Amino acid sequence: MTNISKLPSADIWVIESLRFTVFLSDKENKPSGLSSWWEKLTGHDDRSVSIDRHSHVHVENGVFDTDTEDGKQTLFQISYAPGKVDLILLPNQDTEIQPKELNIIGDLQPNLAIMSTIVSSWAALAGCPKSTRLALGTSLLHSVSSKEEGYKILGPYLKNYVKLDLDSSDFRYHINRRRQSKSDDDLSINRLSQWFVWLWQRSNLQINLANNTVSREDLLASPQFAVRADLDINTVPDNNLEFDCSQYSGIYSELSDLATELAEKGDHK
Helix, strand or coil: CCCHHHCCCHHHCEEEEEEEEEEECCCCCCCCCHHHHHHHHHCCCCCEEEECCCCCCEEEEEEEEEECCCCCEEEEEEEEECCEEEEEEEECCCCCCCCCCCCCCEEHHHHHHHHHHHHHHHHCCCCCCCEEEEEEEEEEEEEECCHHHHHHHHHHHCCCCCCCCCCCCCCEEEEECCEECCCCCCCEEEEEEEEEEEEECCEEEEEECCCCEEEEEECCCCCEEEEEEEEEEEECCCCCCCECHHHHHHHHHHHHHHHHHHHHHCCCC
């Protein structure tokens, strides 16, 4: 069992984005009412819409009517591709941030709560589509000054399974630990997580169409570091299962609890 007392507080984590994915039972036809979802979920119609007639991908983006504690606005995206709908919270790329600042949407728990409200409201809409799988995805981040500091923080989250040498490099730990659902004996849930120290740089790209070249200007004198955990919590594919919209909030809550558990305890059975 993971030694919880030696783990940092779960409050160290911020998240890059948050995604709820619904794999549709009807993989051929666009859900009815898709074009009305945005206004019904956000209460306004100020968004951009992109539709690819060839691939049938339909994406709507705009500012969600919720400000984070630091005053930054979060973007909301509804994305449809044949067989799949994504509801996504994203950082606002138009918000000015310092070069060394991570582009994030904020802390994990408040955003899980926001997405819970979105999922509940969406599931109550007429024409909400049935599905065969549900998934929750996010990336936990914590800024550090060096790879070594990152490994010191990362180590306790993997303590039971990995001895992390501070002199090592290019470490990446990827694992799936399946759980039986607490609410449905026929449902199993994948807990995919990937843990590593992320090396990142903020750059400006300049595209020269005349010469067909791309140049990059790094905005930081040296790359920055962050402890990162990519989480994908999803129901196991099962051809015999189908979910209707009345089940979405309950399953989302269970997926959300499992993501929180990983943020608090690290990799564990």
